[in-house]
Amino acid sequence: MSAPARPTTPAATAPAGGSSAVPGSRRSRGRAPLRAVPALAVLVVLALVPYFVGPDETDILSRVLIFGLFAVSLDLLVGITGLPSLGHAAYFGVGAYTAGLVAEHWTPNAPVPVLVAAGAGAVAAVLTGWLVVRSDGVFFLMLTLAIGEITSQLALQLDDVTGGSDGLFGIPTFRIGGEPLRLEGYRYWYVLAVFVITFAAVWLISRSPFGLALRGIRDNEDRMRSLGYSPFRYKYVAYVLAGAFAGIAGGLFAQFNRIVNPSDAGFALSAITLLALVLGGAGSLWGPVIGMAVVVVVRDYYGPDLGGHGPLVLGIVFVIAVYVLPRGFAGLAGLGALRGRRRGAVSAHATDPDDPGSGAVPGTSSEERPA
Amino acid sequence: MLEVSGLQSGYKRSTVLQGVDLHLESGGVLGLLGRNGVGKSTLINTLMGLVTPSAGRVTLDGRDLTGKRPDVIARAGVALVPQGRRTWAPLTVTEHLDLAARRGKGKGPWDIARVIDLLPRLGERRKHEAGQLSGGEQQMLAIGRALLTNPRLVLMDEPSDGLAPAVVDLIGEAIGGMKAEGVTLLVVEQDLHLAFAVADEIAVMDKGRIVHRSPTMEFRRDSSVAHALLGVA
Numbered sequence A: 001m002s003a004p005a006r007p008t009t010p011a012a013t014a015p016a017g018g019s020s021a022v023p024g025s026r027r028s029r030g031r032a033p034l035r036a037v038p039a040l041a042v043l044v045v046l047a048l049v050p051y052f053v054g055p056d057e058t059d060i061l062s063r064v065l066i067f068g069l070f071a072v073s074l075d076l077l078v079g080i081t082g083l084p085s086l087g088h089a090a091y092f093g094v095g096a097y098t099a100g101l102v103a104e105h106w107t108p109n110a111p112v113p114v115l116v117a118a119g120a121g122a123v124a125a126v127l128t129g130w131l132v133v134r135s136d137g138v139f140f141l142m143l144t145l146a147i148g149e150i151t152s153q154l155a156l157q158l159d160d161v162t163g164g165s166d167g168l169f170g171i172p173t174f175r176i177g178g179e180p181l182r183l184e185g186y187r188y189w190y191v192l193a194v195f196v197i198t199f200a201a202v203w204l205i206s207r208s209p210f211g212l213a214l215r216g217i218r219d220n221e222d223r224m225r226s227l228g229y230s231p232f233r234y235k236y237v238a239y240v241l242a243g244a245f246a247g248i249a250g251g252l253f254a255q256f257n258r259i260v261n262p263s264d265a266g267f268a269l270s271a272i273t274l275l276a277l278v279l280g281g282a283g284s285l286w287g288p289v290i291g292m293a294v295v296v297v298v299r300d301y302y303g304p305d306l307g308g309h310g311p312l313v314l315g316i317v318f319v320i321a322v323y324v325l326p327r328g329f330a331g332l333a334g335l336g337a338l339r340g341r342r343r344g345a346v347s348a349h350a351t352d353p354d355d356p357g358s359g360a361v362p363g364t365s366s367e368e369r370p371a
Numbered sequence B: 001m002l003e004v005s006g007l008q009s010g011y012k013r014s015t016v017l018q019g020v021d022l023h024l025e026s027g028g029v030l031g032l033l034g035r036n037g038v039g040k041s042t043l044i045n046t047l048m049g050l051v052t053p054s055a056g057r058v059t060l061d062g063r064d065l066t067g068k069r070p071d072v073i074a075r076a077g078v079a080l081v082p083q084g085r086r087t088w089a090p091l092t093v094t095e096h097l098d099l100a101a102r103r104g105k106g107k108g109p110w111d112i113a114r115v116i117d118l119l120p121r122l123g124e125r126r127k128h129e130a131g132q133l134s135g136g137e138q139q140m141l142a143i144g145r146a147l148l149t150n151p152r153l154v155l156m157d158e159p160s161d162g163l164a165p166a167v168v169d170l171i172g173e174a175i176g177g178m179k180a181e182g183v184t185l186l187v188v189e190q191d192l193h194l195a196f197a198v199a200d201e202i203a204v205m206d207k208g209r210i211v212h213r214s215p216t217m218e219f220r221r222d223s224s225v226a227h228a229l230l231g232v233a
Helices: A008-052 A055-081 A089-105 A112-132 A138-157 A184-207 A209-219 A221-226 A231-257 A267-280 A286-301 A310-324 A328-350 A357-368 B040-048 B070-075 B093-104 B112-118 B120-124 B135-147 B165-180 B192-198 B216-221 B223-230
Strands: B002-011 B014-024 B029-033 B053-060 B078-081 B153-157 B184-188 B201-206 B209-215
Touching: A008 A055, A008 A184, A055 A089, A055 A184, A055 A209, A055 A231, A055 A267, A055 A286, A089 A112, A089 A138, A089 A231, A089 A267, A112 A138, A112 A231, A138 A267, A184 A209, A184 A231, A209 A221, A209 A231, A209 B093, A221 A231, A221 B070, A267 A286, A267 A310, A267 A328, A286 A310, A286 A328, B002 B040, B014 B040, B014 B053, B014 B209, B029 B040, B029 B192, B029 B223, B040 B053, B040 B070, B040 B078, B040 B153, B040 B184, B070 B078, B078 B135, B093 B112, B093 B135, B112 B120, B112 B135, B112 B165, B120 B135, B135 B153, B135 B165, B165 B184, B165 B192, B184 B192, B192 B216, B201 B216, B201 B223, B209 B216, B209 B223, B216 B223
Parallel strands: B029 B184, B029 B201, B078 B153, B153 B184
Antiparallel strands: B002 B014, B002 B053, B201 B209
């Protein structure tokens, strides 16, 4: 039924995107590089960190990036597509076990284990998503919860493969060109590289026409249907992609931690990651990484000093965040952006006479006609 | 082009539409009036496939659309401008138009440039999130979004709802512009002035059925019908 609509899609998106740049070009041309500045600055700081902190801190930062990447994959589902999964850790677990087995029995050479883990996460999501994505509301919550628990139970039961409750241990760490990465800093840089590539991929997806459709589905599925979209396909693809990205995070984790347990596929991980999304602000992609940083630092870095009260502290942080930061850390930045946009709106009013459709239309139509 | 016969539909325990018969000519504008709760919105939502009919038949240019999914109905050439606009608050005007244009590209005369010609205000607000727009602008956005799917039939549910009179006039002009392009329209409206201004014909619903239909001029002349069915003078 969509066959006639399909071939027009690629041709349709390009000029539409092009035309959207036309009226604002004066502004956006100056802004796009400016916008990249904070991201580049963060990247430079992240890359230089190992020179300035000790191995323990570097280890924690690697964990922040690994679990942050997992939070990003969950954000693609929850924040972008509007699918609040309670069992996303299943795909993290599948990726972790897969990478562990690949590293042990085949090769620990980068990037093989992580790539196979991505494939395994995707396949697991293809098999389960077919059913899960058709449900919504409470059924979606229950199904995803069940998938997480079943995966974790399978890891426990299949002890010939997974090592049962002992888990997989002694997994060889990352190797590049046959050389194991022994220094904490090298391991961190590898994790950072995979993080940056994957984060960029998710970001591009969320900005693409496909990502726009996902956000439309999140905000009102019926409206998308009324425009002729079939939401199932979009949600299913998003689910599979999120599974693949979770698999990448799991794959990193296996070779980084060198031990994988059934609990790494269980509800606890899904739950703290949802907490990270709430803390950071779902839908912003970078917010959940910050949220995850808070969670990991409290749990793994300060946790030992807190005498097992880490979860209590996290709970308190969560309650405070819900009251003080209704949209998470990303909401704080959003306030700044909103202020900027208000200013933009005022200036748009000021230039009203020369700005309206009259100026935009000729440029737009010349761009669109070739299609 | 649109043929509806014996259409029944409703919600869990109540049947709202009690057998609607309706015929729309290509290129015409039918204003659908009626008191609150007589089933106008249910009819619109059933035609769009958002509510599943329990009996009856809907065809568009001979193609059976009864009980089809909304995306199938949309691809067959029906678009909805829903009550309360229902724009996506976090998405910008451009993003709305892009989303709709991707589905309608090449199927008819409407593209983004043309929609902005019809609704210039949208051109000025391209970078704004729908949540920051005024009610009238959101209504225009909802209209633009519907048009970009290049529909043959546009269903509008109370386009004047909650808008200032001056803005209602703009919406009326937009409807006129759509009509001039040959779009067929079914407009549910409580605002008689708007309905009279845009519609070629007026139909009146009562208790889940269409109980009256006449050309707009005739309807305006004979106030007894309006008085009896709508409770207005």
